[in-house]
Amino acid sequence: MSVQTWTYILVGITFALYIGIAIWSRAGSTKEFYVAGGGVSPLANGMATAADWMSAASFISMAGIIAFAGYDGSVYLMGWTGGYVLLALLLAPYLRKFGKFTVPDFIGDRYYSNTARIVAVICALLVSFTYVAGQMRGVGLVFSRFLEVDINTGVIIGMIIVLFYAVLGGMKGITYTQVAQYCVLIFAFMVPAIFISIQMTGNPIPQLGMGSTLNDGSGTFLLEKLDGLSTELGFNEYTNGSKSMTDIFAITLALMVGTAGLPHVIVRFFTVKRVKDARKSAGWALLLIAILYTTAPAVAVFARTNMINTVSDQPYVDMPEWFSTWEKTELIKFDDKNGDGKIQYVADAQVNELTVDRDIMVLANPEIANLPAWVIALVAAGSLAAALSTAAGLLLVISSSISHDLIKKVLKPDISEKGELWAARGAATVAVVIAGYFGIDPPGFVAAVVALAFGLAAASFFPAIVLGIFYKKMNKEGAIAGMVVGILLMLFYMLKFKFGIFDGGKSAVAGLKESWWFGISPEGFGTVAMLVNFAVSIVVMQFTTPPPQNVQDIVEDIRIPSGAGEATGH
Amino acid sequence: MSDKQQKATAYWKENVRYLFILLTIWFAVSYGAGILFKDALDAIQIGGFKLGFWFAQQGSIYVFVILIFVYVRLMNKLDKKYGYDE
Numbered sequence: 001m002s003v004q005t006w007t008y009i010l011v012g013i014t015f016a017l018y019i020g021i022a023i024w025s026r027a028g029s030t031k032e033f034y035v036a037g038g039g040v041s042p043l044a045n046g047m048a049t050a051a052d053w054m055s056a057a058s059f060i061s062m063a064g065i066i067a068f069a070g071y072d073g074s075v076y077l078m079g080w081t082g083g084y085v086l087l088a089l090l091l092a093p094y095l096r097k098f099g100k101f102t103v104p105d106f107i108g109d110r111y112y113s114n115t116a117r118i119v120a121v122i123c124a125l126l127v128s129f130t131y132v133a134g135q136m137r138g139v140g141l142v143f144s145r146f147l148e149v150d151i152n153t154g155v156i157i158g159m160i161i162v163l164f165y166a167v168l169g170g171m172k173g174i175t176y177t178q179v180a181q182y183c184v185l186i187f188a189f190m191v192p193a194i195f196i197s198i199q200m201t202g203n204p205i206p207q208l209g210m211g212s213t214l215n216d217g218s219g220t221f222l223l224e225k226l227d228g229l230s231t232e233l234g235f236n237e238y239t240n241g242s243k244s245m246t247d248i249f250a251i252t253l254a255l256m257v258g259t260a261g262l263p264h265v266i267v268r269f270f271t272v273k274r275v276k277d278a279r280k281s282a283g284w285a286l287l288l289i290a291i292l293y294t295t296a297p298a299v300a301v302f303a304r305t306n307m308i309n310t311v312s313d314q315p316y317v318d319m320p321e322w323f324s325t326w327e328k329t330e331l332i333k334f335d336d337k338n339g340d341g342k343i344q345y346v347a348d349a350q351v352n353e354l355t356v357d358r359d360i361m362v363l364a365n366p367e368i369a370n371l372p373a374w375v376i377a378l379v380a381a382g383s384l385a386a387a388l389s390t391a392a393g394l395l396l397v398i399s400s401s402i403s404h405d406l407i408k409k410v411l412k413p414d415i416s417e418k419g420e421l422w423a424a425r426g427a428a429t430v431a432v433v434i435a436g437y438f439g440i441d442p443p444g445f446v447a448a449v450v451a452l453a454f455g456l457a458a459a460s461f462f463p464a465i466v467l468g469i470f471y472k473k474m475n476k477e478g479a480i481a482g483m484v485v486g487i488l489l490m491l492f493y494m495l496k497f498k499f500g501i502f503d504g505g506k507s508a509v510a511g512l513k514e515s516w517w518f519g520i521s522p523e524g525f526g527t528v529a530m531l532v533n534f535a536v537s538i539v540v541m542q543f544t545t546p547p548p549q550n551v552q553d554i555v556e557d558i559r560i561p562s563g564a565g566e567a568t569g570h
Numbered sequence: 571m572s573d574k575q576q577k578a579t580a581y582w583k584e585n586v587r588y589l590f591i592l593l594t595i596w597f598a599v600s601y602g603a604g605i606l607f608k609d610a611l612d613a614i615q616i617g618g619f620k621l622g623f624w625f626a627q628q629g630s631i632y633v634f635v636i637l638i639f640v641y642v643r644l645m646n647k648l649d650k651k652y653g654y655d656e
Contacts, residue, residue: 066627071608071623071626071627073627074604074623074626074627077626077627077630077631078600078604078626078630078631081630081631081634082596082600082630082634084634084638085592085593085596085634085637085638088638088641089589089592089593089638089641090589093645207628208617210618210619210628211616211617211618211619211624212617212618213618221617221618222618223618223619223620223623224618239612239620239623240612245605245606248605249601249605249606252600252601252605253601274656276642276645276646276649276655279638279641279642279645280642282638283635283638283639283641283642286634286635286638287635287639290631290632290634290635293631294627294628294631294632297627297628470586556578559578559581559582559585560578560581560654561645561649561654561655561656562649562653562654562655562656563656
């Protein structure tokens with residue numbers, strides 16, 4: 001059977017499964033819609049969190065980015081896993097004890113102020129919208145390559161599926177489909193990785209294969225070989241990066257703190273029964289995420305070595321079939337500059353003849369390694385699972401921010417339970433349509449803004465929540481000032497150094513690299529903005545009135561794990 | 571201070587001490603071994619891995635997972651000790 005037939009079969013089966021689960025787990029109350037009724041087991045919640053967290057970016061792009069960045073790619077590996085330690089130790093148990101529905105709920109109640117609540121809603125919307133647009137784009141990409149439908153049709157099919165189970169089932173439907181999606185995506189990621197690891201090193205465990213010797217009898221270590229190939233072609237040694245140590249440090253920290261502050265991840269911990277379940281489920285989530293995150297760097301090494309071996313200095317006419325399929329999508333481009341009919345793939349841009357889009361490494365990897373057709377189809381189904389599960393989680397944050405935090409808590413407090421449920425469904429529908437629009441017609445800034453989402457979460461939510469739990473005397477003036485200054489500083493730095501707004505536009509960006517503050521790139525600046533947020537909060541607090549006694553009692557109470565009760569919206 | 575409050579304060583102190591120890595390890599394996607001392611550790615090679623590179627792309631992640639499960643155990647014990655478990 002051909003790759004395309006296999007893809008139709010596997011994608012069809014998985015989609016039918018998701019829809020079946022959605023019908024089985026419809027939401028009947030706002031509590032089921034927002035927090036799945038609050039009775040999800042720690043393991044199921046861990047799987048749902050993992051699927052929620054691992055997006056099209058983790059599944060499709062990350063290994064590709066590492067394959068081209070080598071050691072520098074470590075910032076994503078450490079940054080996107082280390083954040084869970086912060087989440088488990090500093091946030092999840094206490095927010096679960098607090099027991100409300102959303103992150104703005106916590107900020108609004110802990111800082112006894114609707115201004116704080118609204119600032120939090122704006123941050124949550126900004127972060128979630130930028131993210132969800134990227135997911136829809138991922139869905140479109142997979143559809144267009146593997147099912148050969150138009151990328152726009154792909155986005156629309158994806159929209160309908162997500163709409164169906166997110167609107168119908170709310171958090172309850174999303175949670176159980178995410179459990180299924182985790183299984184699909186991890187299987188789809190591991191199978192080709194194991195195959196390739198055996199092919200290249202004889203070791204079936206990719207994490208070990210990465211550090212083993214090559215299968216060709218030469219006795220050379222795979223990483224040594226890749227270091228050698230890279231330097232030969234003029235690239236950096238694979239195991240040594242090109243970024244400065246300060247920048248690596250700052251980006252890793254910004255990603256970690258940003259991860260811990262992402263609202264769609266935090267709300268997952270409202271769905272379990274007890275505080276101890278919240279802790280345990282963070283552990284499960286990270287364990288399940290780590291399976292993919294420790295395999296990705298191995299996939300990166302295999303893919304990079306394979307690619308260089310296949311193309312470097314080989315005649316263009318001898319290229320295998322996958323090469324021309326990807327050329328059609330313009331994600332691989334070959335330009336025979338010296339006219340010798342061979343592919344020169346080197347670091348020097350003047351001489352280099354081949355450009356490869358980083359996003360295709362995972363998708364093309366099974367083809368490059370000549371794996372059977374069903375494995376290639378499996379990867380397509382897996383990337384769809386990754387993109388859809390994350391999109392659904394984000395849509396829920398958007399809809400609850402509007403129906404619960406804005407309508408119920410600020411605009412119309414006397415709205416009925418039923419009315420709120422319908423408002424939530426309406427908001428989710430509108431959000432899907434907007435996200436779909438961004439997916440079809442992505443504004444040029446999407447990719448850049450995703451990095452901004454982490455910076456924003458790091459600069460706003462993380463300090464406000466941590467201070468709210470660990471610093472009883474923190475008051476609303478301090479928290480609001482901190483969040484506002486943190487976000488504005490982050491926005492300013494991004495606009496200046498990522499978009500070049502104050503220096504004559506995009507073309508000026510490269511030249512501004514010299515004037516980065518402390519040598520920190522915009523991606524890593526969330527770290528600085530977060531520290532500024534902490535500092536501003538603490539200074540402003542010294543000069544304003546302390547929080548009222550009842551709020552200080554709330555803080556005392558969330559520090560004690562017993563008596564968490566059920567999550568409530570009132 | 572009432573008994574209840576004293577108990578709550580003592581519990582919180584022990585909790586914060588655990589957090590401090592666990593986060594020190596968290597910092598040491600990622601920012602320490604994977605970034606700040608990466609070059610020094612790279613002089614040591616285990617199998618095909620230079621040690622600093624291994625910590626940055628593999629080791630730190632394993633330690634993160636272990637840290638959370640250790641935390642779960644410690645806190646469950648602590649909850650029992652103070653009668654906060656349920």
